[in-house]
Amino acid sequence: MRLSLETTERLAVTDVTARVADAVPDDVERGVCTVFVPHTTAGVTINEAEAGLITDVEDALARLVPDADYAHDAVDDNAAAHLRGSLLGPSASVPVSEGSLDLGTWQSVLFVECDGPRTRSLDVRVAPTVGRDDA
Template sequence: MDVYSSRIQVKSERRVEVKDVTEEVQVKLGESGIEDGVLFIFSLHTTNTLILNEGEPGLMRDVERWVEEAFARPDYRHDRIDRNAAAHIAASVAGNSLVLPVEGGKLALGTWQRVLHLELDGPRTRTLLVKVIGRKKENK
């Protein structure tokens, strides 16, 4: 069993922004050399999240709008400090990690599934930790 560890930097340009990071994750998986196993991706922050969904631009904008509307409130207590309570709460609801299957050296995703980074308190640069655990291809 082999373990590979790396990091991905994601830079957002807006306060709430969905960005497709599937290709960056697949590159890290390729670097690992692991053919069969699991990939774990984890955000090192408290005001962003990772989701698995379709990467269609309209849906991505819909998610951004829904998050902004669903978590908007004028009376969050934490807002007295940083004005980002909604971001913390949204991240708590959605979670900050994904575990994905690896088959044949590739992410085993459904037809429309993409790894999406959801920024909730941008613009910022975020660090995502990638761990791949599994078997490398056997040399014959």
């Protein structure tokens, strides 16, 4: 399933857990849900969706990869966004149990915009698993 997301800031973290959870079919007893961001200037991660931590993630990314004079900026002035997206990665996988995301107590699926504002896509795919459950 492809989800659409509107971003309003250059660098921003958005909790997409509920939208991803809604995309998981109820009849999947066990499986893996993969969230993939088909953009080179955005990423996805699993972390706590607490407001202070979200601000900390945004600030840390800005400090780790400051807006500077990068070679790619001559093409479209967004090299920092590409570098931040590379650090985050384009996907995250979450186990599925009984039709629900099997996240830890404080875990959320977070979309990270690095080159906004934009309209973005998130691909959510669920692969059922079969066999013994050794967990």
